[in-house]
Amino acid sequence: MKKLKLILSLLIILALLSGLFVRNLNQNKEITRQEFLFDTLCTITVYEKADEAAIDPAFERAAEIHRLADFFDVSSEVSKINRAKANVPVKVDPDIMNMLTLAQDIFEKSTGAFDPSIAPISRLWKFDGENPAPPTSEQIEALLPLVGFDKLEADSQNMTVQKKLDNLQIDLGAIAKGYGADKAAEALKSLGVNKALIDFGGNIITLGDSPKGEAWQIGLQTPYAPTGEYDEVIGIYGGRAIVTSGTYQRYFEHNNIKYHHIINPKTGYPANKLYESVTVIADNAALADCLATAIFVMGEGRGKRLAAQYGAEVYFLSY
Ligand code: AMP
Numbered sequence: 001m002k003k004l005k006l007i008l009s010l011l012i013i014l015a016l017l018s019g020l021f022v023r024n025l026n027q028n029k030e031i032t033r034q035e036f037l038f039d040t041l042c043t044i045t046v047y048e049k050a051d052e053a054a055i056d057p058a059f060e061r062a063a064e065i066h067r068l069a070d071f072f073d074v075s076s077e078v079s080k081i082n083r084a085k086a087n088v089p090v091k092v093d094p095d096i097m098n099m100l101t102l103a104q105d106i107f108e109k110s111t112g113a114f115d116p117s118i119a120p121i122s123r124l125w126k127f128d129g130e131n132p133a134p135p136t137s138e139q140i141e142a143l144l145p146l147v148g149f150d151k152l153e154a155d156s157q158n159m160t161v162q163k164k165l166d167n168l169q170i171d172l173g174a175i176a177k178g179y180g181a182d183k184a185a186e187a188l189k190s191l192g193v194n195k196a197l198i199d200f201g202g203n204i205i206t207l208g209d210s211p212k213g214e215a216w217q218i219g220l221q222t223p224y225a226p227t228g229e230y231d232e233v234i235g236i237y238g239g240r241a242i243v244t245s246g247t248y249q250r251y252f253e254h255n256n257i258k259y260h261h262i263i264n265p266k267t268g269y270p271a272n273k274l275y276e277s278v279t280v281i282a283d284n285a286a287l288a289d290c291l292a293t294a295i296f297v298m299g300e301g302r303g304k305r306l307a308a309q310y311g312a313e314v315y316f317l318s319y
């Protein structure tokens with residue numbers, strides 16, 4: 001009887017110990033999930049087993065932003081704006097209003113280098129099409145009068161937008177990934193997650209410090225190299241965002257000339273490139289996303305001054 005009690009006690013201790021061990025193992029295991037949203041691979045990594053349950057709601061929140069901002073979906077809010085007639089107020093969702101308000105601020109401070117109303121011209125370039133070729137200068141010039149984000153009024157009191165031109169069209173491609181990453185991070189946080197890395201196609205936002213308790217080490221992708229080859233590694237502290245805009249992210253080649261997807265709204269042509277990528281570190285990913293695109297167009301001197309206005313840092317990489 002005494003022996004049986006001893007064996008039972010030992011078994012209980014073993015069970016307890018193994019339970020602790022498993023819990024401990026799980027605590028140190030990172031859990032990564034990926035989904036394809038915003039036309040890119042989106043990754044969420046959490047570092048506690050208990051936080052895994054927050055990943056789905058975070059992706060759902062991001063998918064909601066994707067649906068609202070999808071240029072190609074006729075039922076999206078962006079399509080609703082694009083179809084609207086001039087001088088007719090259109091009710092918009094709060095997330096769309098948030099993006100438009102930030103976009104307007106960057107449009108003004110970048111003196112038009114960042115301009116979501118570039119849409120008709122960026123579509124003309126057909127970066128997603130088969131065998132793309134550059135459009136003619138006549139085609140570009142015909143559409144340039146449609147570009148100008150000051151031809152869209154956003155009224156955040158009444159949550160409406162109003163266009164001044166029937167054919168003004170917007171594309172939130174240069175801000176939506178960053179904004180979506182921020183909203184995914186907020187969803188994780190509201191569900192109790194305090195350590196996570198959210199990477200939406202190079203639009204990264206961090207929650208808390210890295211699992212080692214220090215800055216997150218983020219590699220700057222070497223332009224045109226396979227994903228995962230880094231030029232430089234940068235340490236960023238928890239809560240900060242890091243976003244890259246690069247020529248290699250979307251481009252085509254025609255007669256040995258590369259044409260990339262970041263358009264100078266003043267000319268309608270791909271922005272002059274003295275570098276292949278611009279990386280911005282800022283307080284949130286939506287801001288960093290806008291700034292990276294804007295600074296790519298503006299160049300180093302003016303771009304650095306714009307970044308400084310937002311307490312952001314900038315890195316430029318050449319080929
Ligand atoms: P990003 O990858 O954030 O630099 O955004 C580039 C995308 O935003 C392009 O694929 C276009 O859809 C759009 N875009 C291109 N040029 C501009 C610009 N100057 N301002 C705002 N959006 C732009």
Ligand code: MG
Binds near residue numbers: 175245290
């Ligand atoms: Mg951007």
